[in-house]
Amino acid sequence: MISYPRTAGKLAALLKSGYDAVLDQIRQKQVLVNVKEFLRARTRELANTSALQRPNDQLLDWFNARKASGLADAAIVYHPKGACMLHGFTIEAVPYTRKLDRALYASERARFDSVRPAWLKSVALSHRQELLDAGLSAAVVDRMEKDGKVPPGYEVHHRLPLDDGGTNAFSNLILMRNDIEHIAVHGRYNPGEKLIHATAYGDMVTAVMPLPPQGALIYPDPSRQWVSERVPNIQLYEIYK
Numbered sequence: 001m002i003s004y005p006r007t008a009g010k011l012a013a014l015l016k017s018g019y020d021a022v023l024d025q026i027r028q029k030q031v032l033v034n035v036k037e038f039l040r041a042r043t044r045e046l047a048n049t050s051a052l053q054r055p056n057d058q059l060l061d062w063f064n065a066r067k068a069s070g071l072a073d074a075a076i077v078y079h080p081k082g083a084c085m086l087h088g089f090t091i092e093a094v095p096y097t098r099k100l101d102r103a104l105y106a107s108e109r110a111r112f113d114s115v116r117p118a119w120l121k122s123v124a125l126s127h128r129q130e131l132l133d134a135g136l137s138a139a140v141v142d143r144m145e146k147d148g149k150v151p152p153g154y155e156v157h158h159r160l161p162l163d164d165g166g167t168n169a170f171s172n173l174i175l176m177r178n179d180i181e182h183i184a185v186h187g188r189y190n191p192g193e194k195l196i197h198a199t200a201y202g203d204m205v206t207a208v209m210p211l212p213p214q215g216a217l218i219y220p221d222p223s224r225q226w227v228s229e230r231v232p233n234i235q236l237y238e239i240y241k
């Protein structure tokens, strides 16, 4: 018989039988879970920053094992529709301090509104072919160059978050397709994201984060095999052991 626990209470009860046992039941398709509900229930069990450090460490181990076996760089990330692999991304341990000065953070956020169009214009001017190769149309790149407009369906992403050591420097910016890649890179059940949200302003943690390919100005870029791919959710659940 297949069970399909959906409520927080039922998922919490299921998890009481032990995480490894639950993952076995999921693998054997005796239990079906929704990725968002399941990870919400699991991360509720990991209620503080020291418990949340463990999935961070395991994600880094996952990446290092992948590298050691000779596979190309990729990051596994959470998206509400399911786990994804971002090919070309690395997973890195980032010493992360949430800015205590929230007024400084807010002013940097506000300043980004003027930095964004300036960066877009400069990229369209200097890297036109790269943008076209990644799949933007000539008309869209023209508008970027002329008005500094964000291409439809894209966002300008800070490689290192503004809330940490990240800045509005051009070298810290990359154009990312919103859905699924940008949503997934900020996925709320990414171990680093969970840890950061549990961290008080001014406190330091080591957050394990997905970082875009070095030197990339746009993601995805199929011409460089930098693409996202859906992967079985169990691969992400294993990070939360």
Ligand SMILES: [Zn+2]
Pocket (backbone or CB within 6 Å): 156, 157, 158, 182, 186
């Ligand atoms: Zn972003």
